[in-house]
Amino acid sequence: MTIDWSASTPFFNDDHRAYAEVVRQFTTNEIVPYVDDWERAGMVARDLYNKAAQIGLFGDGFEAEYGGHGQRDALMRLVIMDEVSQAGAGGVSASMLSNYIGLPPIQRFGSDELKARVIAPCQAGERIAALAITEPSGGSDVARIRTTARRDGDHYIVNGSKTFITSGMRADFYTVAVRTGGEGPSGISLLLIEGDREGFDRTPLEKMGWLSSDTATLYFDDVRVPVSNLIGEEGTGFSAIVNNFNAERMDMAVQSFSFSRVCYNEALQWARERETFGKRLGEHQVIRHKLVEMDRRINAGEAWTQLLAWRLNQGDNPVAEIAECKVAATTTFEFCAREAAQVLGGASYLRGSVVERLYREVRVQAIGGGSEEIMRDLASRQLGI
Ligand SMILES: Cc1cc2nc3c(=O)[nH]c(=O)nc-3n(C[C@H](O)[C@H](O)[C@H](O)COP(=O)(O)OP(=O)(O)OC[C@H]3O[C@@H](n4cnc5c(N)ncnc54)[C@H](O)[C@@H]3O)c2cc1C
Structure with missing residues (x-):
């Protein structure tokens, strides 16, 4: 299960909940069945961009005139990142959503001519x-x-x-x-x-x-x-890049907690079904504790990302916390991928296992878009340490 959008959280409204359902259907029908083929092919099918465009997946933060949602809503973006991540395939997310790192500087600082020429066809899924x-x-x-x-x-x-x-x-x-x-x-x-x-x-x-x-x-x-x-x-490129990094890091934090949740769910299901020494795996205390520890860290992270997204929507710019949150997210992901692999045992080592794939994706989350070392350094400067 992904984040429970219907729970009594103060952050999400009916629009978020409705769109979460749309993206969930999209992920289930248009991504999950094809992930293994795309991993073998080394790229996602080109028509995935057209399909994603049809549900407005690239639109957060872009003007309606160029095919966007007409507003920036960090909570909606969190919904998008989390629901797509439920496929447990970081390569698909990164590839399909590269518009979200390539286009924002143009939306923010580009000329109208450039926006029409570049953003509009990308929003339509015709260009990348x-x-x-x-x-x-x-x-x-x-x-x-x-x-x-x-x-x-x-x-x-x-x-x-x-x-x-x-x-x-x-x-x-x-x-x-x-x-x-x-x-x-x-x-x-x-x-x-x-x-x-x-x-x-x-x-x-x-x-x-x-x-x-x-x-x-x-x-x-x-x-x-x-x-x-x-x-x-x-x-002015450097400040535009720094500005862009903030959103990218927030996205990567959300994704890393979501991938952690996928690892947890895989391990939970296995622990309920697998039997060793005459009882279910989940009945062994060591395994139960692994699952609780994963859930505990993910719950804290999900709450933090939701709060940060809400604060971004209020006009706050919590640079240090986003950097810290990305570190929390990638270290949680590293922990959960490891623990899920231990719970699944040899099954986690086989190609085709979601945990095996995510295990290989831990490092890129921890290095890309600003490594853990650089994130800690950035936070320390922001905090005046
Ligand atoms: C699969 C993948 C996709 C990527 N996609 C993109 C993309 O689309 N666009 C793009 O521009 N980049 C992309 N990147 C690049 C990514 O952002 C960089 O890898 C990352 O910023 C780190 O840079 P580097 O690899 O050159 O490491 P370096 O900067 O050489 O650093 C090497 C190591 O030293 C550490 N380090 C560096 N400086 C310090 C310091 N002052 N104190 C302590 N430790 C330090 C770093 O944390 C890192 O662990 C991608 C990377 C990967 C792996």
Whole structure:
């Protein structure tokens, strides 16, 4: 079971509950039956984006004019992230939802022309967006990115490389962090680069998990990009990236607790059915305690994410707590994947087991979008320690 939206929580209203049901049906019918095929194929079916668009899955935080929901509702976003995560396939979530990291800077800082050209077709499921920040030289220290965009008349000439980019092989639009100025954060800008520009190349990466998410290294070799593709003002890219990270980290925290819940549910079901030493597995105290400990940590996390989402909706910007919450979420996920695997025993080690897949996805949640070390560091600075 996912979060009980009908429970007497003060946070969710009838719209949230109704949409949770829509996304649940979508996950059950359009994702769960195909996950194993997509994991083998190395990418989700292209028409999943069209189907997701039909239920408005990419719309939170985007203007209705461009196909969005017409408002930002962090609680609705929590509903989306949690319900899609119930498929227990982080690769599907990451790939299908890369619009949520690639498009927000354009919605927030892009020109109307750029919004119409990029956001609208992505909301319709016809195009895919990706976010390209991380470089081969490092991802944590964003202020030191090296990819350059040199002004040449009405164009920028882009040179450099990005790596670990989700939806990197088949995205149509890339929101790319480039250096238009000198060293440090004030020299960074965001540039929209289309996937079919001359001099833009990409190669796929083979990974431990998230197999159904196409992850790539990008290469820019004298790529000419019109100045009209600049997102916001020159030199404002770093603050736009930081702003974007907050929402991404919140999404990843919600997903990590949801994946923890999937692990718990798998372990619970097994503990009820499996017999060892003449009694049900769940009757052994050691196993019962494992399950309670998982449930206890997940309950605390779900309550925290709901409170944070509500506070975001009130206009609060709890940067330190979101960073802390992401750490709590990924360490909980690590714990739950381990404990679920122990409860399932050898069955957890077989391909096709949801726990086996999630076990391989723990590290990317703990590293991607800001690692546990970087999250603790960020929180410590915010807290003035
Ligand atoms: C599957 C996958 C998908 C991804 N998708 C995207 C994407 O779509 N777009 C994108 O831009 N990026 C993406 N990333 C990149 C991800 O955000 C980075 O991997 C992450 O930010 C860490 O950067 P790094 O791997 O270069 O590690 P580094 O920055 O080299 O750090 C290495 C290790 O050192 C630690 N460390 C670094 N600095 C410090 C410090 N000051 N104190 C203590 N410890 C420190 C880090 O925590 C990390 O554990 C993805 C990564 C993966 C694995």
